[in-house]
Amino acid sequence: MSRREGWRRRLPLLPALIYIVIVTQIPFVVTLWYSFQNYFFDVPGAAHFTGLSNYKAVFTSTAFRGSLVRSVVMTVTAVIVAMILGVAIAVLLDRKFFGRGVVRTMVITPFLVMPAAAALVWAGPMLDPNFGLLNWLLEPFGVHHVAWLSTHALGSVIVVMIWQWTPFMTLIVLAGLQGQPQDTLEAAKVDGAGAMATFRELTLPHLRPYIELGILLGSIYLVNVFDAVRLMTNGGPGTSTTNLPFYLYQQVNFAFDVGGAAAAGVVTVILTIIVATFALRMFARVFQFEEAGV
Amino acid sequence: MTALPVRTREPGPQRIREMATNVGWGLLAWVVGIAFFLPVLWMVITAFKPESAAETWPPRFTFSPTLAEFRLVFSGMGPFLTHSVIATTASTILVLLLGVPAAYALSVHPVKHWRDGLFFFISTKMLPIVAVIGPLYVIALKAHLLDSIWLLIILYTAMNLPLAIWMIRSFMLEVPRELLEAARLDGAGRIREMTGVILPVISPGLVSTALICMIFAWNELFLALNLTTVNAATMPMYLISSVPQEGLYIAHLAAAATIASIPVILVGWLAQRSLVRGLSMGAIK
Numbered sequence: 001m002s003r004r005e006g007w008r009r010r011l012p013l014l015p016a017l018i019y020i021v022i023v024t025q026i027p028f029v030v031t032l033w034y035s036f037q038n039y040f041f042d043v044p045g046a047a048h049f050t051g052l053s054n055y056k057a058v059f060t061s062t063a064f065r066g067s068l069v070r071s072v073v074m075t076v077t078a079v080i081v082a083m084i085l086g087v088a089i090a091v092l093l094d095r096k097f098f099g100r101g102v103v104r105t106m107v108i109t110p111f112l113v114m115p116a117a118a119a120l121v122w123a124g125p126m127l128d129p130n131f132g133l134l135n136w137l138l139e140p141f142g143v144h145h146v147a148w149l150s151t152h153a154l155g156s157v158i159v160v161m162i163w164q165w166t167p168f169m170t171l172i173v174l175a176g177l178q179g180q181p182q183d184t185l186e187a188a189k190v191d192g193a194g195a196m197a198t199f200r201e202l203t204l205p206h207l208r209p210y211i212e213l214g215i216l217l218g219s220i221y222l223v224n225v226f227d228a229v230r231l232m233t234n235g236g237p238g239t240s241t242t243n244l245p246f247y248l249y250q251q252v253n254f255a256f257d258v259g260g261a262a263a264a265g266v267v268t269v270i271l272t273i274i275v276a277t278f279a280l281r282m283f284a285r286v287f288q289f290e291e292a293g294v
Numbered sequence: 295m296t297a298l299p300v301r302t303r304e305p306g307p308q309r310i311r312e313m314a315t316n317v318g319w320g321l322l323a324w325v326v327g328i329a330f331f332l333p334v335l336w337m338v339i340t341a342f343k344p345e346s347a348a349e350t351w352p353p354r355f356t357f358s359p360t361l362a363e364f365r366l367v368f369s370g371m372g373p374f375l376t377h378s379v380i381a382t383t384a385s386t387i388l389v390l391l392l393g394v395p396a397a398y399a400l401s402v403h404p405v406k407h408w409r410d411g412l413f414f415f416i417s418t419k420m421l422p423i424v425a426v427i428g429p430l431y432v433i434a435l436k437a438h439l440l441d442s443i444w445l446l447i448i449l450y451t452a453m454n455l456p457l458a459i460w461m462i463r464s465f466m467l468e469v470p471r472e473l474l475e476a477a478r479l480d481g482a483g484r485i486r487e488m489t490g491v492i493l494p495v496i497s498p499g500l501v502s503t504a505l506i507c508m509i510f511a512w513n514e515l516f517l518a519l520n521l522t523t524v525n526a527a528t529m530p531m532y533l534i535s536s537v538p539q540e541g542l543y544i545a546h547l548a549a550a551a552t553i554a555s556i557p558v559i560l561v562g563w564l565a566q567r568s569l570v571r572g573l574s575m576g577a578i579k
Contacts, residue, residue: 012395097320265425
């Protein structure tokens with residue numbers, strides 16, 4: 001490839017590349033800088049260098065460690081449960097039955113509801129101890145006016161995450177099911193294979209890249225969940241639902257601690273890079289199945 | 295002749311059993327569908343209630359529906375709606391303007407390290423924006439962009455651009471090579487190739503890309519909540535403001551939540567196919 005041709009190819013890429021580098025990488029560099037500074041919004045005077053003290057505070061802070069653990073618990077639980085439900089529902093929707101289109105539309109709707117709206121509707125009309133619909137539905141089973149958001153706060157937030165993301169998993173797995181070659185399924189049936197065996201031996205291996213893709217994309221979004229935490233429980237009671245995004249939000253907005261939040265951010269980014277390295281490798285593998293022609 | 299009746303009778307019960315199983319699975323699917331839809335339905339029902347009927351025990355299913363809360367929402371959401379529409383539309387246009395050439399450089403006439411480029415873009419989606427929110431606030435403050443709609447446009451563009459590039463690229467890879475060859479034989483340059491061949495073919499794909507970007511921008515709360523207060527506050531923030539400290543507000547909240555969600559719900563219902571492709575970043579056709 002000649003020099004000239006190389007640039008002719010590179011030119012269309014440059015605007016987007018420069019834009020993304022400026023908007024996403026500069027804040028990270030500034031974060032790195034502030035993580036070594038003592039800087040509070042509410043204290044007059046400029047930022048000044050404090051060495052590693054912000055990092056020391058982060059690593060000794062039980063609040064940071066707690067929120068990190070909760071982030072992992074929330075993301076992993078929500079992604080796994082949503083995926084299991086997603087596979088089950090996709091299998092249901094892959095059959096022919098009366099009103100299939102309507103049911104599919106109903107199932108995907110939770111994903112389309114604005115997350116802030118979903119959080120507020122669950123917190124109020126659905127889960128309220130005094131007038132919530134869930135308590136009314138569960139009354140025949142001996143449940144009486146449970147204050148879900150104070151007694152089962154973490155579980156409630158996770159349920160809403162699952163409710164919103166199961167449709168996403170369903171759609172991706174359903175696309176996989178519909179792309180399954182019919183003749184192998186027919187052949188298995190002719191050979192007398194049972195439904196369960198066919199599913200385990202043929203369908204599940206075929207679905208694997210789709211399941212991986214769903215888990216990967218679901219994790220990217222769910223690890224950043226903020227709306228449900230902020231609007232359902234405000235991180236509480238106590239810190240029982242404070243995940244990393246909410247913790248950092250509090251550091252900036254209520255503790256005014258830019259330096260501390262920056263150090264916590266840098267640690268978060270380093271942890272993310274470690275996870276993302278594996279995720280990117282997974283990405284490369286998952287996308288292989290459609291890259292064959294390139 | 296004697297075997298014949300036996301043979302026709304035999305599939306009978308089996309067929310009935312098969313049909314019964316099918317009906318059973320169908321019913322189960324309906325139950326699951328209704329269970330998932332119920333909170334949305336309850337939101338819409340509550341939105342039509344007068345405030346006094348919204349916080350009762352047991353919950354009320356019969357009441358005289360009123361549009362009062364919707365009217366209140368319409369009169370209150372004006373500026374929020376404007377900010378949301380501007381931030382969503384402008385960022386999506388910017389995403390397409392930057393994303394189409396970039397996707398072209400990563401697919402049709404790929405640059406040398408197109409794979410690295412592709413993975414660089416997606417890696418920025420994995421870095422949590424929450425980690426930089428403090429410094430981002432300081433940068434916005436110093437650049438006099440705090441509480442400005444420009445800031446949201448800039449950030450939403452960066453948020454959606456990687457996704458869009460992956461998606462548009464997957465559409466460009468599907469443009470038949472013969473079409474491109476034919477255009478080249480006719481002496482078309484890169485620009486004509488783009489406007490005359492590629493863009494017409496991928497325009498449905500561009501529409502679904504735009505839809506996905508608009509959905510994510512429309513729903514975004516974290517950045518808006520941290521970086522805006524009045525002059526650029528968006529619809530999700532209007533929702534928060536519809537929850538007062540005291541008094542009855544559930545019907546009002548439900549009406550606001552319904553109005554805020556309706557655009558995306560309708561678009562999602564109508565464009566289910568492109569939704570799947572978009573959310574999988576083009577991996578699923």
